Amino acid sequence: MDTVVLGAGIAGLGYLNSYAECENIRVYEKDSRPGGLCKSFTINGFTFDSAVHLSFTKSEAARELFDKTQFTRHEPIAYNFYNGKYIKHPVINNLSCFSPEERCEYIESFLDRSTGIEIANYGDWLLGSYGRAFKRDFYDCYTRKYWRMEADELSTTWIGKRLQNPDFHKILMGSFTSDTGIDYYANEMRYPVEGGYEAFLDPLIKRDHIIYNKDVVGIDTAKKEVFFHDGDHVHYDKLVSSLPLCRMPEIVRNVPENVTEAAKRLKYTKVSIVSIGFHKLNIAKHLWMYIYDEDIMAARVNSPGIKSSNNVPAGYSSLQFEIYHGDWEKINREEVIENTLYALRKMKLCQKDDIEFVDYRLLPFGNVIFYNGMENDRDIVRNYLKKEGIHTIGRFGEWDYLWSDQSLLSGVHGGQCEVSVSEGGEKQP
């Protein structure tokens, strides 16, 4: 059987790795390298990933593959930046740095939270879980930064174990002491010793089966053919796609109007990643941080040199900021870079002349957005593709909030069965 796989991200590679012995597989990738969102890149001896990327999988199957690469372990200690304060994650369990008045407001509004209400959207869920004041100061602004929508406009199906249900004893304890320990669902984060996150994918790459620089521009499901930007085309018996669902009606021929309309409604974020090298040690203090201040565009910043000391030359350090954009937004690269430099100043992370270089790049697909009703639109598109014999896999083929291990498993399962979301660990969005 001739199987064509579209996309050599971790999902496409997962499929290839699982079925190469029983199917004649060719993977077509538009980039010149495999890895998709799990790709790393190097600038002047500094290694960066495509945004934070740490592995916290609990899946044995994913672990078995990732563990073939030598890795380092990290305690999942994240921090938050809010109004000049660096606060251990999660903020709600670390309120001791706030004034007595602020602590009282957060705790009282937590006790008054709207439990028992019907949860119609993420905004309701936040009110019911954290209370009005905490939602207002932390989650509302973080939601705007990360999802580019208001909490009330989002559904709750993506939450899973990603957000904690607060525990009153921990909130109370953390409002008296800063000695609160680590409170994370995942008890460790793993990262390759060398080569950045993409090194985890090395054991999956069967080079003879992957064809690069092949941008898929057409699919004829009646003739079972895939067309490429360079005029080339291939025949398939089985077609597996990790391409973004929202783009499929442009690519697949003769898609019905209702499917095209549903695909047009699907929303997603793009991510600007601003990677900065410093000719100074210890600029980075924490593995990763969430940023709540709305005058700073970045939602998160991670520290490649803490992930692995091999990510920075000796005596240097680095940071990488993530700035999210709705697919409908115009991106101003200069503004993003300027604002990131402002963030460095406001967060008192470095002096201007500590900077060695600033690199900007854009991830064209970051997260799928769970607006209210998205699941219905997604099903319309996926069911149509399934009917046409296209197996969809991965974060954008399944159109779901999958971490790398889940995208891998989606490929390993060949798009035949649903991935149980959150075999991975908890992580704040």
Ligand SMILES: Cc1cc2nc3c(=O)[nH]c(=O)nc-3n(C[C@H](O)[C@H](O)[C@H](O)COP(=O)(O)OP(=O)(O)OC[C@H]3O[C@@H](n4cnc5c(N)ncnc54)[C@H](O)[C@@H]3O)c2cc1C
């Ligand atoms: C900001 C951010 C942070 C993340 N952090 C973590 C983390 O800490 N831990 C974790 O486990 N996961 C993390 N993830 C999730 C992880 O990156 C994804 O789950 C995973 O990489 C998705 O793999 P995929 O193969 O499904 O999709 P992709 O990686 O997007 O692969 C799809 C491939 O298809 C190719 N393609 C697209 N269009 C075409 C076309 N027309 N023709 C041919 N090829 C095409 C693309 O070039 C790409 O290589 C993060 C993701 C983001 C966005």
